[in-house]
Amino acid sequence: MKYALRLLTLGLAFSATSGHLSTAAAQQPVEIQFWTWYLSPKFDPYIKTTIAAFEKANPNIKVKWFDKQATMVQDFIASVNMGGAPDVVNLNIDETAKAAQNGFLRAVDGLTAPATLKTTFYPQTLRNFTIGGKVYGYPWYGSLNEGVLLYNPDLLKKAGVRAPRNMTEMLNMVKAVKDKTGAYAWVPALKDPGGASFLGYFFSDGLPIYNASGQAAFNSPAHIALLQRYVDLFKGGYLPEDALRKEAFQLATELYAQNKVAMIVGGPQALNRIKDSNPSLYAKTVVTTAPLGKAGVQTGTSMGMVIPTASKHPAEAAKLAAFFTNNANQIAFAKIVPIVPTTAAAQNDPFFKKVSTDPIAKATSLVGASGRFINPGFKVPGNSDDLYKNFSDNIEAAMLGKKTAAQALNDTVSYWNTNMKK
Amino acid sequence: MTRAQRTQTPRTRSDFSWRDTLMSYAFLAPALILLTLFTFYPLAYGSYLGFTEYGGARFGQGLPPKWIGIENFRTLFADPLFLTSLGNSVKYLVVVPVLQLASLAVAVLVNKNLPGMPFFRAAYYVPVVTSISLAAVMWEWVYNKDGTLNWVLGALHLLPGGAVGWLNGESTAFWAVMLVTFWRGFGYYMVLYLAGLQGIPEELEEAAVLDGASAWQRFWQITVPMMKPTILLCSLLSTIAALRVLEEVLVLTNGGPLNSTYTALMYVYSKAFQGFNFDYGLASAAGLVVAVVALALSVANFRLFRDSDGDDK
Numbered sequence: 001m002k003y004a005l006r007l008l009t010l011g012l013a014f015s016a017t018s019g020h021l022s023t024a025a026a027q028q029p030v031e032i033q034f035w036t037w038y039l040s041p042k043f044d045p046y047i048k049t050t051i052a053a054f055e056k057a058n059p060n061i062k063v064k065w066f067d068k069q070a071t072m073v074q075d076f077i078a079s080v081n082m083g084g085a086p087d088v089v090n091l092n093i094d095e096t097a098k099a100a101q102n103g104f105l106r107a108v109d110g111l112t113a114p115a116t117l118k119t120t121f122y123p124q125t126l127r128n129f130t131i132g133g134k135v136y137g138y139p140w141y142g143s144l145n146e147g148v149l150l151y152n153p154d155l156l157k158k159a160g161v162r163a164p165r166n167m168t169e170m171l172n173m174v175k176a177v178k179d180k181t182g183a184y185a186w187v188p189a190l191k192d193p194g195g196a197s198f199l200g201y202f203f204s205d206g207l208p209i210y211n212a213s214g215q216a217a218f219n220s221p222a223h224i225a226l227l228q229r230y231v232d233l234f235k236g237g238y239l240p241e242d243a244l245r246k247e248a249f250q251l252a253t254e255l256y257a258q259n260k261v262a263m264i265v266g267g268p269q270a271l272n273r274i275k276d277s278n279p280s281l282y283a284k285t286v287v288t289t290a291p292l293g294k295a296g297v298q299t300g301t302s303m304g305m306v307i308p309t310a311s312k313h314p315a316e317a318a319k320l321a322a323f324f325t326n327n328a329n330q331i332a333f334a335k336i337v338p339i340v341p342t343t344a345a346a347q348n349d350p351f352f353k354k355v356s357t358d359p360i361a362k363a364t365s366l367v368g369a370s371g372r373f374i375n376p377g378f379k380v381p382g383n384s385d386d387l388y389k390n391f392s393d394n395i396e397a398a399m400l401g402k403k404t405a406a407q408a409l410n411d412t413v414s415y416w417n418t419n420m421k422k
Numbered sequence: 423m424t425r426a427q428r429t430q431t432p433r434t435r436s437d438f439s440w441r442d443t444l445m446s447y448a449f450l451a452p453a454l455i456l457l458t459l460f461t462f463y464p465l466a467y468g469s470y471l472g473f474t475e476y477g478g479a480r481f482g483q484g485l486p487p488k489w490i491g492i493e494n495f496r497t498l499f500a501d502p503l504f505l506t507s508l509g510n511s512v513k514y515l516v517v518v519p520v521l522q523l524a525s526l527a528v529a530v531l532v533n534k535n536l537p538g539m540p541f542f543r544a545a546y547y548v549p550v551v552t553s554i555s556l557a558a559v560m561w562e563w564v565y566n567k568d569g570t571l572n573w574v575l576g577a578l579h580l581l582p583g584g585a586v587g588w589l590n591g592e593s594t595a596f597w598a599v600m601l602v603t604f605w606r607g608f609g610y611y612m613v614l615y616l617a618g619l620q621g622i623p624e625e626l627e628e629a630a631v632l633d634g635a636s637a638w639q640r641f642w643q644i645t646v647p648m649m650k651p652t653i654l655l656c657s658l659l660s661t662i663a664a665l666r667v668l669e670e671v672l673v674l675t676n677g678g679p680l681n682s683t684y685t686a687l688m689y690v691y692s693k694a695f696q697g698f699n700f701d702y703g704l705a706s707a708a709g710l711v712v713a714v715v716a717l718a719l720s721v722a723n724f725r726l727f728r729d730s731d732g733d734d735k
Contacts, residue, residue, distance in 0.1 A: 074695050077481075098698030103483045241567065241590040245678055385697035389503075396680055400592065 031062040032087035032313050034320060035076070037303070039090075040067030046336055054323045061316045076308075080104065085310035087317035088324075090140065092303050093128045097380035099306065100136040101421075106307045107134035111318035120326065122372040125342040129304050131380075137304030138325040139342035141333055142374040143267040144300035145189070145200055146290035147340075148363045150270060153286050155181050155262035163263075164291040167204065170265075171229060174238045177262050184240055184255065186263040188230065189248035190399065191392045197248075198395055201226060203377025204293025210378070216416035219409040228405040231398050244396055257281060265290055268338035268363030275360070287362045298373035302342050338364040342371045382421030390415045471706035478699050487703065494707035503681065504689055504708060510596070511665050511686040511712070515719070517600050517607075518660045522653065525608050529615035530645070543616065547609035554606075558673035561602050565589045565674075592682045595675050599683050602670045607663060611656045618652030619645070654727045661719050665712055686712045 039047060051063045066086070068075055073095065079085050091099060099105050109117060114135070117126060121139050129137035151163055159177040164170035170186065177185035189197040199209055202218050205226055211217035233239050240261075242251055253270045255261035257277040264270050268287075275282040292298065305321035307314050323329065330341035331349055338360060346352070352368035354361065381387050391412050398408035447454075472494055474487035498504045532543050549557065564570045565588035572585040588598040622645065630640045646653075668687040671677060677684035686708065694705035 073698065077695075077698075077700055081481075095698060102479045102481070102698050104698070241587040245590060245675060383699070385692070385699045389692075393681065396678060400679060402680060 029060050029062045030313050030316050031064055032311075032316050032320060033085075034063050034065045034088045035072070035086045036065070036067045036090045037072050037092075038067070038069055043333075043336065046333060050324060050329055050332070054320055057323075058316075058319060061319065063320060076104075080308060080310045083310075085308045085312075087307065087311040087313050088321050089306050089308060090303055091137065091306050093137075093301055093376055094380055094384070096129055096137045096304050096306055097131050098384060100131040100134075101380075101382055104308055104310075105136045106309050106311070106314055107136055108138060108307060108318060108321070109135040111307065111314055112138075112322055116322075120322075120344065121342055122344050122374070124372055124375050125302060128302060128374065128376065137306045138321045139374075140303040140305055140325045141330060141339035142300055142302030142342050142371055143269065143340055144290070144298045144367055144370060144373060145197075145267075146204070146265055146292055146298045147267040147300070147367045149263060149265055149288050149290050150256075150274075150285050150359070150363070151263040151288075152183075152256070152259065152261075152281065153284060155183050155259065159185075159262065163286070163288055166291045166296075167201075167293045170263075170291045171233070174233055175236070178238045181262065183259060184238070184261045186265055187240055187243055187248050187252035187255065187261055190230065190234075190239075190243050190395060191248075198227070198230075199391070200299045200377050201230075201293065203299055204295055204297060206293070206295035206297075216381075216413045216420065219406070219413040224406045224409055227395075227398060227409060231405050234399045235401065244399060253277075267340075268360055268367060271338075271360045271363060282359060285359050287359045287366065289366065297375070297377075298370065299377045300340070300374035301376055302340075302371075302374050334364070334368055338368070340367055340371050340374060341369075342374060344372075346371055381416065383419055386419055387416050390419075468706045469710055471702055472710040473707070474703045476703040477694075477701040477705075481700065481702065490703070494704050495711070497704060498708055498711065503684065504686075506681050507684045507686045507689040508711065508715070510682070510684055511667070512715070513596070514600060514603075514664045514667055514685065515661060517604055517664050518657065521604055521607055521611060521660055522656055524604075525611035525656070526615050526649070526653070528608075529612045529619055530641070532612070533616055533619045543613075546612050549606050550609045550613075552606075554669040554673055557602065557606065558670070561598075561674060562589075565598055589675055590679060592679050595679060595683050599667075599670055599674055602674065603664070603667055606670070607660065611660060614656055615649070615652060618649050622648045650727060654723060657723050657727075658720055661723060662716050665716050665719075686715075 034051070036047060047065060047067075051065055055061065055063060072091075076086070076089060076099075096105070108129075117135060117138075125139040125142065126135055129135055129139055149163060155177065156163065159173070159180045161173045161176055164173060174185040177183065189200070191197065199218065202209060202223055205222075207218065207220065207223050207226065209216065209218050230239070234243075240251060240255065249266055249270065252261055252264045252266070253273045256264050256270070257274050259281070271282065271285065271287075274285065290298070305325055307317045307321065311317050325342070327341070327343040327345040327349075330339075330343050331346060331351060333339055334341055334346070335351060341349075347369040349369065352365050354365055356362055356365065394403065394408040394412045397403040398405050403411070471487055473489060473491060475490045475493070476487035480488070528546060532539050532546070562569070566572075567585045567587045569588075571588060572581060575581045576585070586594060588594045626644050626648070627640060630644055635643065666687050667685050668691060671683050671685055671688055672691075675683045677688050690705045690708045690712065693699070693701045693708065
């Protein structure tokens, strides 16, 4: 009897202790690593506040934040290799596609209910992160390639033209602006980003990139004629030579601030730079709707949040990604910097309906609720690094007169169809 | 035997050898460990990877490298971009003799005990410690169509065809980037030569002066022979550096226009680290080819300096 009592006491003590231990284990905070891309130090307060709000709502999750810059992809690869993969990573559409194609990412529709994803984001912004039928990223802040048109009214007046309403008008006035003012009309994105953004112009004019069987098909007479138009302008000295070497947005903002470019087609973020570098020009800059191609569509890109396959805490990671990309947090971000939210609810937000004469505020209200238009215009092909490089080299050869426009596009299409991985 | 007698007994050679050997290795150990970790192992592993398929999806799924023999080398030598890049790297070696001659000449000048020389020594060294991003911004100002270089040449009426975009032309970009490499390396080699010059015993110079040798004779008969080890070292370093040119190309031209500045190391970098393809196997194979070229050129350098006076330096 004495023995049984002792055993019972021991059992009770053990169960009590183990219960305590399991509760302690459940309460043990999970630490997840969160990597952003080029956001620190400018947006530190926003990121830190949002993380603090998330941790408050999820007391068992601790977030360790790192902002990565030029070496983001290399760091990511190295960390996966070393077994210390981050849990949430901020990648753009292009990099997400490449990472997913190479098996680095978890499909997020397995972590968050597809119905929730569909009600949170615009269908197109979700499609941007859909690779092989699965969603690999939570769409985050976006931007539109066309976005808005910013222009220097003095230069347009001197050239005797008014703001173009579409790209046909824009291309038609390029010579007049340069000849009469000495400034370039605008800086088109001939090569960037990823070396293939000229494909965006095809899409904007309603010209297909792939055919029905998924093969590259951007060498029709219409494609060639459009490229030839740009080649003629480039050879005539009507587009800056540097556009083949430098990122178009960076070059455009630099030259605009020096009164060497009359117009910028792009996101409101250009205005932030102009405000810093030339406040008086900023004050007179006019903001209006962007000139679009013949298809009348915008193109654009967005950042996303992805969960690496190697993440040890995918469920917690998914919670953080969903939190950062929800409507409230994207709107809060849009109030700090003119981004385009990717959440469907953003289109009804009163913040984007405000009327203002300030260029940034006006541009923000013009594009802020346009997240549904964020679409690069083409799916990232497999083996994209090699294909983009080849595309870029051929565009350059056409611009520099080493190949005709037809030859450049035919060569590219042939290379793509031989080297594209499905 | 007393204690004093014992301590005074001479030790045999064999008593010392193991201890000396052990001691020598103990002193060498830190350097050897670091070299093994950061040089020999990466070299061996990189060479091995050159014969494997490793990267992309294989890497993403955690699969180990797969031995494929010389397949990567076949791919490399069938890739026009690699051949262009290798050709550019070899062409880039033009900078080596110019860089060496110029830095040696300036080292001789700043070695004089004249007022203001410390300033010049420091000034020539500044580009070595200037970050490449800062240097790139500065050289952009120089090379732009409305930049300093065009302004100067225009003022001298040396631009009959009008302003030139030095980094945008296929025929000019390569040399423009090379000038930046020259500018960045010049001070480094100058300091090495300066150190070499200051190691030449003054008595030699003084004796030559007493013998009536001219400055030119003293330079060729004393300075150059005494500087041979330094010249060999600088030539080797500069040859290897020319084959490894990457940063200035990346920031100034990104390999363009029309791949005219695309170097072999840029090829390695783009295959290994750009985008998400990171074909480590192919990149390692390309790196191995560059290493073999560097090795061959190093052997040639050694031979050149050994054969020039029949002495193995």
